[in-house]
Amino acid sequence: MTPLNIAALVPAYQAAAHLGEVLLRLAALPSRPHVLVVDDGSRDATALVARQFGADVHSFAANRGKGHALLAGFERLRDFEAVVTLDADGQHPPECLPAFVAAAEAGADLVLGRREITPEMPPARRFANRFSSAWCTAIAGQPISDSQCGYRLYRREVLLRTPVRASRYEVETEMAVRASRLGFRVAHVDIPTVYGDEVSHLSPTRDVPRIVGMMLRLTFEPRPQPKES
Numbered sequence: 151m152t153p154l155n156i157a158a159l160v161p162a163y164q165a166a167a168h169l170g171e172v173l174l175r176l177a178a179l180p181s182r183p184h185v186l187v188v189d190d191g192s193r194d195a196t197a198l199v200a201r202q203f204g205a206d207v208h209s210f211a212a213n214r215g216k217g218h219a220l221l222a223g224f225e226r227l228r229d230f231e232a233v234v235t236l237d238a239d240g241q242h243p244p245e246c247l248p249a250f251v252a253a254a255e256a257g258a259d260l261v262l263g264r265r266e267i268t269p270e271m272p273p274a275r276r277f278a279n280r281f282s283s284a285w286c287t288a289i290a291g292q293p294i295s296d297s298q299c300g301y302r303l304y305r306r307e308v309l310l311r312t313p314v315r316a317s318r319y320e321v322e323t324e325m326a327v328r329a330s331r332l333g334f335r336v337a338h339v340d341i342p343t344v345y346g347d348e349v350s351h352l353s354p355t356r357d358v359p360r361i362v363g364m365m366l367r368l369t370f371e372p373r374p375q376p377k378e379s
């Protein structure tokens with residue numbers, strides 16, 4: 151079997167402090183993927199660091215949100231058979247990437263990172279992650295064990311066939327539920343939960359209502375016809 155032609159996509163906003171290390175660790179993998187960083191209007195040195203560490207860079211002039219950044223990245227990476235998304239802030243260990251690829255090579259179309267629930271995870275996050283994952287599982291037709299985690303592998307067909315409208319952090323929820331409903335095979339890879347000195351850009355007043363709004367929309371909208379396999 152020929153290995154999958156993989157690209158790594160790193161959405162980055164104000165990520166200069168940790169991005170270099172993520173890119174170094176990606177470059178050290180046994181089969182080094184093509185790497186695209188989408189710099190979403192950062193005012194720090196994110197784009198500079200990305201270039202210094204050898205990544206391809208796509209920059210937005212102003213901040214548009216993680217959903218927009220991922221869609222722009224997927225469009226640029228449409229010639230790859232699969233795209234692995236991982237965060238720029240070091241919370242997604244690059245060393246786990248081969249496990250995502252192995253799951254896809256074993257037949258999965260969408261591979262979701264599943265963070266271990268540890269005491270390190272802030273209690274509000276623990277609750278939000280459990281609650282939203284249970285909700286997504288109830289409406290998606292397949293288990294979705296970590297609906298918010300951005301460490302994922304998407305096969306090209308998933309990216310071509312799954313409609314997405316989300317612009318910010320609700321993008322992960324939307325893609326997991328919609329792809330699952332279309333009948334794409336979902337698998338999970340366990341990843342460690344990493345909290346260090348990174349600063350989350352998720353705003354409880356702006357982003358939590360958007361995520362809940364997306365789950366409500368997905369709950370009440372008509373179900374699509376599953377794809378012919």
Ligand SMILES: Nc1nc2c(ncn2[C@@H]2O[C@H](COP(=O)(O)OP(=O)(O)O)[C@@H](O)[C@H]2O)c(=O)[nH]1
Nearest residue numbers: 161162163190215216219237238239350351352
């Ligand atoms: N492109 C883009 N990336 C973003 C934006 N906000 C956050 N990110 C990136 O998305 C990833 C996850 O964001 P983060 O704020 O750490 O979320 P959390 O880990 O869920 O608290 C990181 O790689 C960020 O650099 C944004 O507005 N645009």
Ligand SMILES: [Mg+2]
Nearest residue numbers: 239241348350
């Ligand atoms: Mg983070």
